[in-house]
Amino acid sequence: MLSDPNPPRRPVQVGPCTLIHGDALQCLPVQANVVITDPVWPNCPPGLLAGADGLQHGLLYGALAAMDGARTWVVILGFDSDPRWLNRAVPSNKPFIRTQSLPYAVPGYRGRLLGGDEIAYAFGAIPPGRGLIPGRVTTEVQPKSKRKVNHPCPRSPVHMAALVRWWSVDTDTVLDPFMGSGTTGIACVRGARRFIGIERDATHFATAVDRIRREVSQGRLL
């Protein structure tokens, strides 16, 4: 029998976070109420990230389909990612709720396109007890270039904290199946949510464990 080249490893527990080094498609489903994720974007340059092989839609589709039992899915894409891609990448059984803009005080640009904000797309059901949900979240004031994280495309902790706050309640467990450097986990530590993160790349997984450990110990100090 052929052995699996990428078997899921034993999870690492850091505070409220369960961190799994493995392929999301092999590790899911897990017990979580909300999926908040920044997947491999359709316009990710080939070779920049694991999974940037032209089949990114299948990767996200597989992860969300496995998490059919979650109440809400929130998917982040770039301002220049074609939203029509979501038709192939998001199973159609959960209704679309709304978009949220994730703005920066210092705009970035790509070629002649000025902006750099990301967009969150929410599907499924609004968390119980939530009132009005805004169309834009807290503005990140730190320029992207100042974010010193060992990952090619880390998200803003300010934006991730807002998404965790709006789309989950304090009894929820949040899942990020494409955890990268662990920003969603950091947001969950700050927002007092349980978190499950999965990352396939060994270097990015180690970065996530390290960043989340520091966040947990900083919280204890304070």
Ligand SMILES: C[S@@+](CC[C@H](N)C(=O)[O-])C[C@H]1O[C@@H](n2cnc3c(N)ncnc32)[C@H](O)[C@@H]1O
């Ligand atoms: C856009 S990045 C996420 C960045 C993250 N939001 C952060 O703040 O660092 C997507 C991540 O998905 C990971 N990935 C790609 N394929 C995967 C798979 N099959 N299972 C788990 N992780 C995967 C990549 O290695 C990459 O780190």
